[in-house]
Amino acid sequence: MIYLVLCWEFFKIGLFAIGGGLVTVPFLFDLAEKYKWFTTAELADMIAISQSTPGPIGINMATFAGYKVGGIYGGIAATLSEVLPAMIIIFMICKILDKWAENPYISRILQGIRPAVLALILYAGWDIAKISLTDYKNAGLFTALLLAMHFYPKSPIFYILLAAGAGIVFHI
Amino acid sequence: MMTGLWQIYTLFFKMGLFTFGGGYAMLPLLKHEVVEKNKWASEEELLNYYSIGQCTPGIIAVNAASFIGYKRRGLSGLITATLGVISPSIIIILLIAALLEKYMDNTYLQWAFGGIRISVIALIVDTVWKMWKSGMQNIRDYVTFVIVGLLLVFFRLSAVLIVILAAAGALLPFPPREGKKP
Numbered sequence: 001m002i003y004l005v006l007c008w009e010f011f012k013i014g015l016f017a018i019g020g021g022l023v024t025v026p027f028l029f030d031l032a033e034k035y036k037w038f039t040t041a042e043l044a045d046m047i048a049i050s051q052s053t054p055g056p057i058g059i060n061m062a063t064f065a066g067y068k069v070g071g072i073y074g075g076i077a078a079t080l081s082e083v084l085p086a087m088i089i090i091f092m093i094c095k096i097l098d099k100w101a102e103n104p105y106i107s108r109i110l111q112g113i114r115p116a117v118l119a120l121i122l123y124a125g126w127d128i129a130k131i132s133l134t135d136y137k138n139a140g141l142f143t144a145l146l147l148a149m150h151f152y153p154k155s156p157i158f159y160i161l162l163a164a165g166a167g168i169v170f171h172i
Numbered sequence: 173m174m175t176g177l178w179q180i181y182t183l184f185f186k187m188g189l190f191t192f193g194g195g196y197a198m199l200p201l202l203k204h205e206v207v208e209k210n211k212w213a214s215e216e217e218l219l220n221y222y223s224i225g226q227c228t229p230g231i232i233a234v235n236a237a238s239f240i241g242y243k244r245r246g247l248s249g250l251i252t253a254t255l256g257v258i259s260p261s262i263i264i265i266l267l268i269a270a271l272l273e274k275y276m277d278n279t280y281l282q283w284a285f286g287g288i289r290i291s292v293i294a295l296i297v298d299t300v301w302k303m304w305k306s307g308m309q310n311i312r313d314y315v316t317f318v319i320v321g322l323l324l325v326f327f328r329l330s331a332v333l334i335v336i337l338a339a340a341g342a343l344l345p346f347p348p349r350e351g352k353k354p
Contacts, residue, residue, distance in 0.1 A: 014229060014230055014231075015229050016229060017229065017230070017231075018227060018228065018229050018230075018332050019226060019227070019232075019330055019331040019332050020194050020195050020196075020226075020231060020232045020331065021194050021195060021231050021232070021233075022194060024231075045273075049265075049268060049273070049276055050265070051192075051193060052192065052276075052285040052288075052289075053192075053264055053265065053268065054188070054189050054190060054191065054192060054260055054261070054264055055188050055189070055191060055258075055260050055261030055264060055265070056188065056191050056193075056194065056195055056197075056198065056231050056232075056233035056234065056257065056261065057193055057194050058194075058195075058231035058233075058234075059188075059231055059233070059234070059257070059258050059261040059262075060261045060264075060265050063261050063262050063265040063266060063269075064265050064268075064269055067265070067266060067269040067270070068269070072266055072270070075262060075265065075266050075269070076262055076266075079258055079261065079262055080258075082230075082231070083230065083231065083234050083254055083258060085229055085230060086228065086229055086230025086231065086234055086235055086238065086254075087230075087234075087238055087250060087251065087254055089228050089229060089230070090224075090225075090228065090230075090235055090238040090239060090242070090250065091238070091242065091247060091250055093224060093228065094238075094239065094242040094243075094250070105343065108342050108343065109339045109342045109343065110220045110223065111309075111342065112312070112313075112316065112338055112339065112341060112342020112343075113220075113223040113335055113338045113339055113342065114216070114219045114220075114223065114306075114307045114313070115307055115308055115313040115314070115316040115317040115320070115338075116223070116316055116317070116320045116334055116335060116337075116338035117219055117222050117223045117226070117307070117335070118219075118300050118303060118304070118307045118308070118317060119316075119317050119320040119321045119324060119334075120196075120226070120320070120324070120331055120334060120335075121196050121199060121222070121296060121299065121300055122296070122297070122300050122321075123321070123324045123325075124194060124196040124197075124296060125196070125292075125293045125296035125297050125300075128193065128289060128292060128293050128296075129293050132286070132289045132290055132293060133290070133293065138286075138290055141287070141290050142290050142293060142294055145290065145291055145294040146294040146297055146298055149294060149295065149298045150298050150301060150302075155204055155205075156190065156200040156201045156204055156295050157186075157190050157201070159291050159294070159295065160190055160192070160288055160291050160292075160295075162291070163287040163288050163290055163291030163294075164284040164285075164287050164288050164291075165284075165287070166287045167283045167284045167285065167286045167287020167288065167290070168280055168283045168284050168287070170283075170287075171283055172283055172286035172287045172290065
């Protein structure tokens with residue numbers, strides 16, 4: 001039963017891929033090798049499309065890979081299986097936090113991690129910048145967008161759509 | 173105050189629809205919709221969710237959504253928020269995989285995505301800029317930020333390791349916590 005195997009494999013990815021969507025990539029390469037569900041070339045295309053289409057990249061890749069194996073139901077089954085472990089674990093953490101949030105050590109740790117997370121977030125931006133901010137035109141658009149969103153705060157959605165338009169006009 | 177499940181679903185559907193790239197790309201949207209517009213969580217809580225979501229299994233975007241959903245409506249909120257975040261992906265990717273894969277090479281579409289990627293970097297930088305105050309409160313925080321930055325740039329440590337190290341560092345007695353703002 002291919003769906004059971006599919007669900008099991010994506011459940012495992014959801015359980016062991018710690019640290020975000022791109023971490024699931026090596027797991028998907030393993031699947032390509034183990035089951036021949038898709039070739040590595042197909043997988044590279046799937047990653048590229050998942051990165052540029054709406055939705056968190058890890059979810060997009062799960063849907064895509066599941067579709068290749070079992071059509072529409074495969075796509076849905078793979079995606080749900082991948083998020084299930086996280087839902088169970090986060091639920092348990094929420095229960096624990098409900099009880100322990102006032103604990104001085106826990107709150108000290110949470111407060112101490114915050115600057116580290118800010119650095120991680122900035123570094124994620126740097127990772128995209130390395131491949132996207134490659135010339136003066138792109139850097140100019142980046143600077144203009146950053147200043148606009150900082151001094152004229154609007155919904156991020158507004159700026160994403162604006163940037164899509166700018167991309168077409170300026171051939172980014 | 174109870175939040176309707178439908179309200180949770182539609183908000184996270186929107187978050188999923190406008191996230192391009194990894195879970196960090198969702199942070200600016202969450203900050204705007206969840207913290208500023210709906211006041212479902214504070215900025216500090218959002219950063220907490222990201223810290224924990226980093227080092228627990230799963231996609232960071234889904235983990236953050238689960239936390240916020242739980243905070244509003246318990247287990248059913250958690251499930252609803254997660255389903256909301258993943259719904260646009262399922263719809264759009266299935267459409268692309270079934271019908272549109274060949275159109276993805278279209279030049280105009282590629283230009284639009286090029287522009288979107290740049291806006292994602294700008295949104296991330298802007299979010300850190302705006303969250304600076306709530307994240308950086310004393311000299312300790314600045315020290316942590318600099319050390320983590322150096323570890324990332326020079327050693328590319330994984331996010332999990334960074335969070336664990338920062339948590340351990342938070343328990344050290346120095347530098348003193350009640351420092352004046354530099």
